[in-house]
Amino acid sequence: MEAQVIFDRLWAGYTSQNPHVRKVYEAFTAHGESVVNDHIAFRTFDDPRIGVDVLARPFLASGYVEKGEYVFESKHLFAKHYEHPSMKDAPRVFISQLVSRDFSPFLQQTVQALVNAIPEGLLQSPELIYSGRQWGSLSYQVYQKLREESEYAAWLYVWGFCANHFTVSVNHLQKLSSLEQVNSFLKDHGFTLNDSGGEIKGTPAELLEQSSTMAGRQLISFVEGDYEVPACYYEFARRYPDTDGKLYSGFIAKSADKIFESTDNK
Numbered sequence: 626m627e628a629q630v631i632f633d634r635l636w637a638g639y640t641s642q643n644p645h646v647r648k649v650y651e652a653f654t655a656h657g658e659s660v661v662n663d664h665i666a667f668r669t670f671d672d673p674r675i676g677v678d679v680l681a682r683p684f685l686a687s688g689y690v691e692k693g694e695y696v697f698e699s700k701h702l703f704a705k706h707y708e709h710p711s712m713k714d715a716p717r718v719f720i721s722q723l724v725s726r727d728f729s730p731f732l733q734q735t736v737q738a739l740v741n742a743i744p745e746g747l748l749q750s751p752e753l754i755y756s757g758r759q760w761g762s763l764s765y766q767v768y769q770k771l772r773e774e775s776e777y778a779a780w781l782y783v784w785g786f787c788a789n790h791f792t793v794s795v796n797h798l799q800k801l802s803s804l805e806q807v808n809s810f811l812k813d814h815g816f817t818l819n820d821s822g823g824e825i826k827g828t829p830a831e832l833l834e835q836s837s838t839m840a841g842r843q844l845i846s847f848v849e850g851d852y853e854v855p856a857c858y859y860e861f862a863r864r865y866p867d868t869d870g871k872l873y874s875g876f877i878a879k880s881a882d883k884i885f886e887s888t889d890n891k
């Protein structure tokens with residue numbers, strides 16, 4: 626399948642589930658900007674039935690190739706990123722997975738039960754990446770218990786398979802040329818930024834600067850009742866040229882660590 630078809634479908638799901646993302650996008654376009662994506666990101670568990678390599682399949686089938694591997698020690702995550710060698714302005718695809726062996730037997734057993742509940746046919750299907758939560762009703766008690774160990778696990782328990790975030794390429798913007806300008810623009814329009822570790826993660830010397838909105842909160846039905854929980858966020862990235870003169874294309878584990886906190890339930 627053509628990569629653009631995949632991204633259009635992911636974007637439709639992402640913006641319908643996250644109204645603030647559409648508003649940010651519309652603020653950019655009203656400002657005369659055309660938005661190009663730097664990358665899109667997914668989250669998953671490290672069970673081999675749904676791990677990074679499984680979620681990557683539809684992208685590999687549409688011409689993407691593996692480019693980099695990352696370890697996020699404090700968040701207990703492993704990730705890979707993928708690029709399309711020939712499609713113009715193709716976003717990078719970033720897929721992370723929770724390293725479950727680093728967590729309690731409760732978390733590990735919960736993950737296994739969730740994956741066991743996914744229909745067998747879906748595990749083999751390119752539809753998996755759009756399929757959201759596939760484990761039936763949610764328990765708020767389980768959600769809270771997962772949160773105590775990993776906000777990432779709790780987020781994944783509620784939302785399942787979908788784009789966790791899209792990322793605007795600041796390099797492609799015409800008028801807002803720095804991340805500082807982008808952040809001011811967003812705040813002037815009333816959006817809340819993730820300021821964990823400062824609004825801007827990374828430095829020009831590290832060749833990548835990123836910022837993000839805080840995830841919007843959505844009312845979710847749990848078996849115990851309805852509770853508001855964080856959904857998805859929107860990210861902004863500015864890349865700098867490496868010594869070879871080409872824009873750096875990878876990711877910085879130290880910076881992304883704080884970006885992951887955009888979905889913390891505060």
Ligand code: NI
Pocket residue numbers: 664666719790792860884
């Ligand atoms: Ni990102």
